[in-house]
Amino acid sequence: MTTESKEPARNPVLLIIDDETRILTAMQRSLRREGYAILTAATPDDALFIAKSRTLDIVLCDQRMPGMRGTELLAKIGEIYPHATRILMTGWTDAVTIAELESLGISGIFAKPWEDAELKKLLRKAASVIASG
Amino acid sequence: MEPSLPIVRIVILGSKSTALDSAGSARLTEVSASKAASSHAEISVVALHDTRAALERLGGEVSVDLVVDPQSDLSALGFDSVDLFVLDCIDREEASLWLELVRDIGPPVLAIQRDDDDDSALQLFRCGADQCVRLGSDYMHVVPATALEMIHRWQQKRERGQVERHIEWLEGFNDAIVNQIPAALAVIDGEGKVATLNPLFSQLLGVAAGEAPGRLFSAVCDAELYRAAGFDEMVEATHRGFEVLAREARWTNADGAAQVFDVRSQQLDENGHVLLVLTDVSQIERQAEQIGELQRYNANIIQNINSALLVVSPSRKINYANSAAESILGVEFGKLPGRRVAEWFRDDETGVHLIVQTLMDGVRFKGAETLVTREDGRLIPIGISCSPLLDAAGETLGAIAIFQDLSEVKQLERQAMQSEKMASIGQLAAGVAHEINNPVGFIRANLFQMSEYLEDLQGVWTALEALQLAIASGENADVIRAKSAALKDVSKEIDLDYVRCDFTKAVSQSQEGSERIRHIVKDLRDFSRQDSAKSELADINECLESTANIVWTMAKHAVTLEKDLGVLPKLRCYPMQLKQVFMNLLHNASQAIEGRIAEEELDEVTTGEVVVRTFCKDGGVGITITDNGTGVAPEHMARIFDPFFTTKEVGAGTGLGLSTSYNIVARHGGNISVSSEVGKGTTFDIWLPESVNPDAGNRADAGGVLDD
Numbered sequence: 081m082t083t084e085s086k087e088p089a090r091n092p093v094l095l096i097i098d099d100e101t102r103i104l105t106a107m108q109r110s111l112r113r114e115g116y117a118i119l120t121a122a123t124p125d126d127a128l129f130i131a132k133s134r135t136l137d138i139v140l141c142d143q144r145m146p147g148m149r150g151t152e153l154l155a156k157i158g159e160i161y162p163h164a165t166r167i168l169m170t171g172w173t174d175a176v177t178i179a180e181l182e183s184l185g186i187s188g189i190f191a192k193p194w195e196d197a198e199l200k201k202l203l204r205k206a207a208s209v210i211a212s213g
Numbered sequence: 214m215e216p217s218l219p220i221v222r223i224v225i226l227g228s229k230s231t232a233l234d235s236a237g238s239a240r241l242t243e244v245s246a247s248k249a250a251s252s253h254a255e256i257s258v259v260a261l262h263d264t265r266a267a268l269e270r271l272g273g274e275v276s277v278d279l280v281v282d283p284q285s286d287l288s289a290l291g292f293d294s295v296d297l298f299v300l301d302c303i304d305r306e307e308a309s310l311w312l313e314l315v316r317d318i319g320p321p322v323l324a325i326q327r328d329d330d331d332d333s334a335l336q337l338f339r340c341g342a343d344q345c346v347r348l349g350s351d352y353m354h355v356v357p358a359t360a361l362e363m364i365h366r367w368q369q370k371r372e373r374g375q376v377e378r379h380i381e382w383l384e385g386f387n388d389a390i391v392n393q394i395p396a397a398l399a400v401i402d403g404e405g406k407v408a409t410l411n412p413l414f415s416q417l418l419g420v421a422a423g424e425a426p427g428r429l430f431s432a433v434c435d436a437e438l439y440r441a442a443g444f445d446e447m448v449e450a451t452h453r454g455f456e457v458l459a460r461e462a463r464w465t466n467a468d469g470a471a472q473v474f475d476v477r478s479q480q481l482d483e484n485g486h487v488l489l490v491l492t493d494v495s496q497i498e499r500q501a502e503q504i505g506e507l508q509r510y511n512a513n514i515i516q517n518i519n520s521a522l523l524v525v526s527p528s529r530k531i532n533y534a535n536s537a538a539e540s541i542l543g544v545e546f547g548k549l550p551g552r553r554v555a556e557w558f559r560d561d562e563t564g565v566h567l568i569v570q571t572l573m574d575g576v577r578f579k580g581a582e583t584l585v586t587r588e589d590g591r592l593i594p595i596g597i598s599c600s601p602l603l604d605a606a607g608e609t610l611g612a613i614a615i616f617q618d619l620s621e622v623k624q625l626e627r628q629a630m631q632s633e634k635m636a637s638i639g640q641l642a643a644g645v646a647h648e649i650n651n652p653v654g655f656i657r658a659n660l661f662q663m664s665e666y667l668e669d670l671q672g673v674w675t676a677l678e679a680l681q682l683a684i685a686s687g688e689n690a691d692v693i694r695a696k697s698a699a700l701k702d703v704s705k706e707i708d709l710d711y712v713r714c715d716f717t718k719a720v721s722q723s724q725e726g727s728e729r730i731r732h733i734v735k736d737l738r739d740f741s742r743q744d745s746a747k748s749e750l751a752d753i754n755e756c757l758e759s760t761a762n763i764v765w766t767m768a769k770h771a772v773t774l775e776k777d778l779g780v781l782p783k784l785r786c787y788p789m790q791l792k793q794v795f796m797n798l799l800h801n802a803s804q805a806i807e808g809r810i811a812e813e814e815l816d817e818v819t820t821g822e823v824v825v826r827t828f829c830k831d832g833g834v835g836i837t838i839t840d841n842g843t844g845v846a847p848e849h850m851a852r853i854f855d856p857f858f859t860t861k862e863v864g865a866g867t868g869l870g871l872s873t874s875y876n877i878v879a880r881h882g883g884n885i886s887v888s889s890e891v892g893k894g895t896t897f898d899i900w901l902p903e904s905v906n907p908d909a910g911n912r913a914d915a916g917g918v919l920d921d
Binding site: 098100102103105106107109110144171192193194195196 | 646647650651652653654655656657658659661662715718719722725726
């Protein structure tokens with residue numbers, strides 16, 4: 081499932097991946113006025129399809145999904161967009177080591193459940209890096 | 214009076230031709246005719262006629278046999294016991310033939326001479342006859358008298374021969390004993406000199422056989438041995454006529470080997486000869502030591518093993534008990550033998566105690582679990598093996614019972630089950646946390662967003678109130694139009710249409726999320742509700758479903774669950790324990806599938822499947838849990854229910870899941886089995902009986918896991 085915001089294309093493009101669609105809608109709600117072009121995907125396949133057809137600036141991806149781990153998916157997207165900021169979302173139960181993240185070029189972890197303010201802060205920081213880079 | 218004789222055997226060696234006649238007279242007539250001398254003939258008739266009669270005059274103890282054929286086998290007639298041969302033949306040739314045969318046998322030969330011819334007498338003597346008697350008027354007297362004398366002489370001679378032979382035999386026997394007996398023999402004379410030594414004694418003293426006699430024994434004998442054996446004292450005591458008891462002498466021989474001798478002495482005659490007998494008992498001593506050692510060793514083992522050991526007599530009394538038995542039964546040291554086994558091992562509703570069964574029927578039991586009543590009245594679980602104690606003929610002499618206190622084992626089992634439960638709960642918590650994380654996440658985000666919507670809507674409401682007020686207070690159309698435009702602006706600013714629509718969505722999605730959390734918590738509660746100490750009637754399908762719901766919060770991504778649940782009777786059971794079994798099996802099944810998907814890089818949506826079936830079977834309930842996961846390697850099948858057996862990586866499993874499951878099912882009187890094929894999947898079959906009451910059914914579990 082993909083949706084596209086009405087924001088102009090020059091805005092940073094954000095892809096959110098989670099098999100839980102309620103998470104996708106809740107995040108879209110939260111980020112409605114943050115000025116991102118928000119794309120969402122509920123399966124790794126959808127995510128890869130989008131990655132191949134659109135330029136991505138920031139990717140926010142859940143770790144625990146059917147078929148493919150978030151780390152793996154982010155690594156694949158990283159092959160397409162090495163400069164995209166990739167952030168892994170995870171609950172505390174999923175054991176992911178910093179070393180693993182670094183080796184995959186993943187820039188950060190975002191814990192679930194989240195604070196909206198933190199989410200916004202994290203994404204703004206990522207967007208500013210893109211803007212300055 | 215005829216002299217009385219011992220049994221005497223006389224053999225008359227007769228003429229072959231005469232034997233043809235049935236009566237002697239006919240023969241004699243013939244003889245006299247050939248002689249042509251009537252007077253002689255008459256005498257000879259009388260004499261010959263009565264050789265047997267004459268000999269029979271010797272008395273009733275005489276047996277007289279007649280043999281007439283020299284060719285017949287003489288030895289077959291048993292000549293050994295013959296005392297006298299009487300040659301009563303007609304012609305010389307025959308006579309010499311007979312003499313040839315019998316003269317060397319031993320018994321004397323009395324020849325009856327039929328004529329007065331000196332030549333013929335001489336001839337008879339020459340041929341080996343010992344005595345001749347001529348026929349004559351005194352024949353009837355002479356023959357028995359001569360025979361008697363010859364018999365006497367022969368018997369004396371024979372006796373003498375026998376005595377001589379006996380002495381000879383005794384001498385040989387004596388030599389053999391002295392030389393062959395495994396004892397050292399020495400004869401010491403009255404002056405303390407060696408009279409004789411047997412080879413063993415010579416060897417012991419290290420002297421040549423002929424060297425010692427005549428020398429002082431004290432000089433010949435090794436000084437140490439002499440002292441050790443106390444020969445002086447011994448010989449002296451023996452001389453004074455005391456019976457000297459055997460004593461033991463220990464010494465170290467020339468080779469440095471320690472030897473032990475049994476030393477005895479015996480007075481032989483009045484000249485003071487004393488026999489000394491030394492028997493080497495070193496080996497016997499060593500064997501006795503070894504046997505003693507072995508007995509101590511065995512007693513040590515039996516006394517120190519952790520298992521209790523009882524030997525019970527057919528009269529059901531304790532014959533022997535080791536210290537472990539005393540401590541398990543709580544009885545003071547040495548107080549068990551003689552008491553009845555029934556004091557501790559009681560018969561119960563299931564029948565007579567195993568020990569008694571073994572005594573009665575010779576049945577063996579191995580590793581049975583039962584209860585024992587301690588001296589202080591406390592019941593403790595034991596594992597017991599009984600076997601009959603049989604003698605060489607297979608008769609029952611009693612029973613041997615070996616048992617162990619299982620209290621600690623049961624305690625450990627309980628702890629293991631508890632830790633397995635904790636591990637399960639840990640896995641559960643991880644799964645549940647993930648499952649709750651998502652709804653909590655979006656509900657929080659929605660709430661935050663809804664509060665923003667409410668803030669936005671404040672502007673709309675304010676504008677709306679202003680408009681309402683203007684209308685109510687009858688403001689002019691311009692004012693109303695302006696207020697209306699302001700409301701429109703605010704609505705547009707906050708995108709009221711979107712907010713309206715999305716507010717509703719956010720509310721319903723949050724409601725749905727909270728409902729999901731409520732479900733998870735309810736499942737968790739259903740699953741983990743504490744079992745009461747007593748069993749209860751429970752629906753196995755419900756147990757399975759609530760467990761499957763929980764497990765699937767962890768596994769639903771990879772695996773689909775297919776349920777085929779039959780109509781089941783309620784079972785008296787411990788539902789929490791059974792749920793743990795189902796959880797272990799379902800969790801294993803989903804892990805096996807995840808393992809296979811990872812291994813073979815399969816598409817999980819179409820491959821992963823766990824099928825749960827329930828049905829009525831054999832007076833109980835059957836449950837099968839089948840997965841199409843990795844399967845179990847054949848070499849692991851035998852150990853699959855063993856405690857601590859795991860193929861998972863360290864930390865991933867306690868290895869107690871299936872072992873615990875097995876125990877729980879067994880405790881319910883049911884059984885569990887597994888079939889599997891690598892790469893195809895695994896099926897667990899469980900059967901639980903309807904009739905077993907787990908509270909009463911399993912004696913061995915009193916104080917066990919039931920209070921979990």
